[in-house]
Amino acid sequence: MSKKPLINYDYESDVLYIAAQKAVEEEFIEIAPGINVELDDKGQVIGIEILNASKCLRPIAEPLYKNMQMA
Numbered sequence: 001m002s003k004k005p006l007i008n009y010d011y012e013s014d015v016l017y018i019a020a021q022k023a024v025e026e027e028f029i030e031i032a033p034g035i036n037v038e039l040d041d042k043g044q045v046i047g048i049e050i051l052n053a054s055k056c057l058r059p060i061a062e063p064l065y066k067n068m069q070m071a
Contacts, residue, residue: 009053016053021046 006019023040025047030036034051050056 014052014054016050016057018048018050019046020048 008017008019009015010017021040021044023044023046025038026041028036028038028049034056036049036051037045038047038049040046
């Protein structure tokens with residue numbers, strides 16, 4: 001895996017996943033409702049999963065989109 005994070009969005013399940021590094025998930029921690037951080041066997045972050053992503057990120061996405069349109 002490159003050093004850039006891999007971002008995947010599953011439209012059907014409305015889940016956004018950001019992979020930080022390639023590893024086997026050992027556990028996950030829910031840091032906020034619907035936001036999970038996945039950890040490897042050393043406790044290092046390997047990914048972030050955002051459930052109901054379209055609803056969760058709407059307050060952020062809409063202003064960003066509008067700013068992009070004005071640029």
